[in-house]
Amino acid sequence: MKRYQMLIGGNWVDSVSGQTRELRDPANGEIVATVPEASREDARAAIDAARAAFDRGPWRKTTALERGKLLFKLAEALTKEADALARLEVQSCGKPLAEAQFDVADAANCFEFYGGLATKIAGETMNVPANSLSFVVREPLGVCGQIIPWNYPLLMAAWKLGPALAAGNTCVLKPSELTPLTALELGRILTEVGFPPGVVNIITGPGAGAGEELAESPRVDKVAFTGGTVTGRKILHASASNLKKVTLELGGKNPNIVFADADFEAAVDGALFGAFANQGEVCSAGSRLLVERSIHDRLVAGMVEKIPRVKVGHGLDPATKMGPLVSAAHREKVESYIRIGVEEGARLVCGGKRPADPALAGGHFLEPTIFVDVKPSMRIAREEIFGPVLAVLPFDTEEEAIALANDTEYGLAAAVWTKNLTRAHRVIRELRAGITWVNTYHPTFNEMPWGGYKQSGTGRELGLYGIEAYLETKQVNINLDEAPLGWY
Numbered sequence: 001m002k003r004y005q006m007l008i009g010g011n012w013v014d015s016v017s018g019q020t021r022e023l024r025d026p027a028n029g030e031i032v033a034t035v036p037e038a039s040r041e042d043a044r045a046a047i048d049a050a051r052a053a054f055d056r057g058p059w060r061k062t063t064a065l066e067r068g069k070l071l072f073k074l075a076e077a078l079t080k081e082a083d084a085l086a087r088l089e090v091q092s093c094g095k096p097l098a099e100a101q102f103d104v105a106d107a108a109n110c111f112e113f114y115g116g117l118a119t120k121i122a123g124e125t126m127n128v129p130a131n132s133l134s135f136v137v138r139e140p141l142g143v144c145g146q147i148i149p150w151n152y153p154l155l156m157a158a159w160k161l162g163p164a165l166a167a168g169n170t171c172v173l174k175p176s177e178l179t180p181l182t183a184l185e186l187g188r189i190l191t192e193v194g195f196p197p198g199v200v201n202i203i204t205g206p207g208a209g210a211g212e213e214l215a216e217s218p219r220v221d222k223v224a225f226t227g228g229t230v231t232g233r234k235i236l237h238a239s240a241s242n243l244k245k246v247t248l249e250l251g252g253k254n255p256n257i258v259f260a261d262a263d264f265e266a267a268v269d270g271a272l273f274g275a276f277a278n279q280g281e282v283c284s285a286g287s288r289l290l291v292e293r294s295i296h297d298r299l300v301a302g303m304v305e306k307i308p309r310v311k312v313g314h315g316l317d318p319a320t321k322m323g324p325l326v327s328a329a330h331r332e333k334v335e336s337y338i339r340i341g342v343e344e345g346a347r348l349v350c351g352g353k354r355p356a357d358p359a360l361a362g363g364h365f366l367e368p369t370i371f372v373d374v375k376p377s378m379r380i381a382r383e384e385i386f387g388p389v390l391a392v393l394p395f396d397t398e399e400e401a402i403a404l405a406n407d408t409e410y411g412l413a414a415a416v417w418t419k420n421l422t423r424a425h426r427v428i429r430e431l432r433a434g435i436t437w438v439n440t441y442h443p444t445f446n447e448m449p450w451g452g453y454k455q456s457g458t459g460r461e462l463g464l465y466g467i468e469a470y471l472e473t474k475q476v477n478i479n480l481d482e483a484p485l486g487w488y
C-alpha cells in the first residue's frame with residue numbers, strides 16, 4: 001500500500017489536520033493507497049501557492065513556446081508511464097484496462113494538442129474610427145480552481161490542466177476524493193519534466209470544505225467544474241463571491257435514436273457500447289435508447305443476445321468488458337433506480353442484479369441492465385442514473401423521436417442511427433445537445449468542443465473553444481495624434 005501526499009507549492013505535503021483517507025480497489029475491496037484528507041486550510045495553502053506562482057512567479061512571464069514545449073514533454077513522459085498509470089486507474093475507479101489505456105493515451109494527446117496551441121494564441125488588430133492603433137491581446141485569467149469527478153480521473157485532469165497551462169494560468173486541481181491517485185502521479189510527472197513550483201497544485205479531499213473553498217475563494221479567478229448538476233448549481237452560487245469565471249460540465253440523460261433503416265448490427269453494438277462503456281458511469285452515456293417501433297423487439301432481442309459479451313469482472317482481467325461501480329454507495333444508488341424502474345412498471349429484459357459469481361462478491365459489481373416498456377414520464381427515463389442501466393423507449397415517427405429526445409432538462413449528447421443522410425441531418429439539426437453523433441456513439445476528440453446545452457452545463461472544454469475559457473481579452477488603444485485632445 002502506497003502512502004501519497006499532496007502537491008502544494010512544489011512540495012509534497014500531508015494535510016494540515018493530519019487526516020488521511022484509505023482508498024480501496026472497487027473490484028475486491030483491497031486497500032490500494034492512503035491520501036491526505038484536505039480541508040479548507042489545505043485548499044487555502046494551495047491557492048496561496050498558485051497565487052504566488054501567478055502574481056510573482058515565473059509562469060506568467062514564460063513564453064508561449066516554453067509552455068508549449070513543457071506540455072509536449074509532459075505528454076511524452078505520460079506516454080512512457082502509460083502502462084502503470086492505466087493499471088492504477090483500473091484499481092482506482094474499476095474500469096476495464098483497455099478503457100484505462102485509451103484514457104491515458106487520450107490524456108497525453110490532450111497535453112500535446114494544447115502544447116501545440118500555446119503558440120497559436122493570438123489577438124487581432126482593428127481599424128477603429130480614430131487615429132489610434134487599436135489591438136486586442138489575450139492574457140491568462142490567473143488562478144484556476146479545477147474540480148473533477150471520479151469516472152475519468154486522469155483524463156478529466158488533462159482536460160482541465162492542458163488548456164489552463166497553455167494559456168499561462170496557474171492551477172489548484174481537486175480530483176474526486178474517491179479517485180485522486182492518477183492525478184497525484186500526474187503531479188509527480190509534471191514536476192519531473194520541469195513545471196515550476198506552484199504552477200500546478202493538487203489537493204486531495206472532499207467537496208465539503210476543500211472543494212467549497214476553491215469555489216468560494218475571492219482569490220481564485222476561475223473555477224472549472226465537472227460533476228453532477230446539483231453540485232454544479234452550488235458551485236455557481238459560490239462563485240458569485242467574486243464573480244469568478246465559471247465553466248460547468250454536468251450530467252446528461254442522453255438519447256440514442258435508432259431508426260428502422262439503420263444498419264442493424266452496428267446499431268445493436270452502438271446501443272450496448274453507448275450504455276455500458278465505463279460501466280455506464282459516463283456523463284454522455286446513451287442511457288435512453290429510442291427505437292423505431294417496427295424494429296424495437298428485434299433490436300432488444302439483438303442486445304439481449306449479445307449481453308453475455310459485456311463480461312463483468314476485475315478491470316485487470318483481459319476478458320473484462322465491464323468493471324465494478326466506483327463505490328458501495330454508488331452501487332446502492334444505481335440499485336435503487338432499478339427498484340424504482342420495476343415499481344414504475346418497466347420490464348427488465350436482462351440484468352438488474354449483482355452477478356452470481358462468488359469471485360466477484362468482494363466488489364461493487366452489477367450486471368448490465370436493460371429496461372423495456374419504459375414511459376417517458378418514468379424516473380428511469382428522466383433522471384441520470386450514472387450506471388449500467390439502459391431505458392428503451394419506442395417511437396413511431398421522426399417528429400416523435402425528436403420530441404422524446406429533447407424532453408429532458410439535460411442537453412449533453414445525442415446520437416442518430418440511420419442510412420438516410422437527409423434524415424440524419426434533419427434530426428441532428430433539431431436535437432438540443434452539445435455533442436452529437438451519426439451512426440456511432442462515444443468517440444470524443446481533443447480537437448472538438450465538449451459541453452452541454454440546457455442543464456448539462458455552461459461553456460465548452462477541449463478544442464479551440466476550450467482555451468478560450470482560460471483567457472482574458474484586453475483592448476489596447478494607442479493614440480497616434482500628438483496634439484492635446486482639446487475637448488475643454
Ligand code: NAD
Pocket residue numbers: 147148149150151152174175176177205206207208210211212213215226227228229231232234235249250251252282283284384386412452456457
Ligand atoms: P459530484 O458533483 O458529486 O463531484 C464532482 C467533484 O466535485 C468532486 O471532486 C467532489 O469532491 C466535488 N464537490 C462536491 N461537492 C462540492 C461542493 N459543494 N463544492 C465544491 N466541490 C464539490 O460528481 P461525481 O459523483 O464525482 O461525478 C458524477 C457526475 O459528474 C455525474 O453527474 C456526471 O454526469 C458528471 N460528469 C460530467 C461530465 C461532463 O463532461 N459533462 C464528465 C464526467 C462526469
